[in-house]
Amino acid sequence: MHGADGFSCGVLLGGCGKLLTLRACDDKKSHFAHRPPVRCTRTARDESSADHLYIGEALVRWLRRQGRPNITVEYVRQKHARSDAIEIRFGPKKKRRLLHVQMARRSFTEWEEDRRRLGATPGRPSTIRMYGPGSELAPYELQVAGYALRFRCETQNGTREVFVGTHLPGHKIEWTILERCRLHDQGLLTPALEPTSEGIRLKGAAKPERSAAEAPASSAEKAEEPAKGTTATAPGQRQAAPTSGPDGPTHSGGHPGPVSAPRTRRLRMPAATALRRAPRRRQRRCRPSPPTSPAASRPPASSCR
Template sequence: MGQIDTRLFLRQFGWDDFWCGTLLGGCGRPLRPKRYVTRVCHFAHEANPGRDECHRTTHSADSADHLFIKAHATRWLAAHGHEVRGELRTLGHCHGDAVDFRLPRTDMFLRFELHSEDYRTWRKAADSLGAKEGRIEWVCGQGDHLARDMLARRGYALLVRCETEGNDRRVYIGTLTDGRETAWEPLDQCRMTDKGLVTPTLGTLRAGGVVRR
């Protein structure tokens, strides 16, 4: 954070306690905001000799995207009549490898898979989930090679990314198709139907017969 951002942040949240989030791969110990003139302002652990070192490996804004996706998707699904709670999944990387939603009303399972697995592991997980949950809607992280498999199977793939807006991260869904640039649209402009997640672009492509239902 810059000095001005830090000053504004502390003015708004300075009386709060801050912790190294375990859902971000952190250690759960207290943090203190540090203001500098010649260095980047940041949060730091309190000095406490003898404590184990924190092993959190990522500190960028996107390291919390699984939490933003969980929160925003929960509200979005509620607006579509699905009162459900997201579940964070670990697939071998961190707490935020995937965010799952079970939608009993439509017998559907929605997964935002943010860290790709190798194909064999993913295929095994997909078969297991399919047998247990029924229809699965997959939304992949950017650059996920599994999206290419989705594209080959059904003619399109859904991607997810977040962009910073103030103190929030807004969720965008991308529609990937052959020969077209990925179209990114806000999650709140998409629809959750009994056939799956439909972006405005996907709805248009289906209506024009470019992508099958």
């Protein structure tokens, strides 16, 4: 960044903010350098060191096209530099919404703490969580939400183009551009996502199955239930239709008879239960038979009964 009388080390790039001096060289490219003595904390100097600035700028342009007012951007320093995370807030004062992009790596414990801290209170819009190319935290979000939103940047025509990816199960990522995404009350929708009553989910994903207690009885089960006032019959057996007579209801033979009690199906006992209830067989006991002669050297034979 630069002021009225000089240039200083960019703090948004992880720099120290101290004044720089221009060094004109004949044997190499002219460049800016720190004035000694100074110790700068900036470690990354490649083309990806400013990706958080490109991502933040692209999101601001996209939110303006979505018609969102009062957009503010903050580059948060968590441990190393102000490029660790991006927090973009937008919307009216009473319904401010947060879009959080995690750029730096975090442990699982820190990720859970961020999730609790960034979680919306009841009655407030939910926080949109996204992940930069070097965070390596998208698999955690995938386990919780079923998908994760990621960013990556590519150098095209002298600038860094921003792409949005939908992290799917099976280590698959579908990449697109921000112009093909839209903002919904439930979150950010890419071409691979759709809003439902249960929240945002992948297109074509199966709905959550009902439990056995909540599932309604099937038509086959309803067909097997006997009607009210009728008796159950055994399979393959027809039920005699009663006819009216002078002395009351009669059966198929034409003579009156008592109404039989409802028949009940005979339950088959499980094999394991039948084995347990079977009577135990008497074990035969063997007794040694007396020896035929006192001088017998062989062991006596045994007789069983």
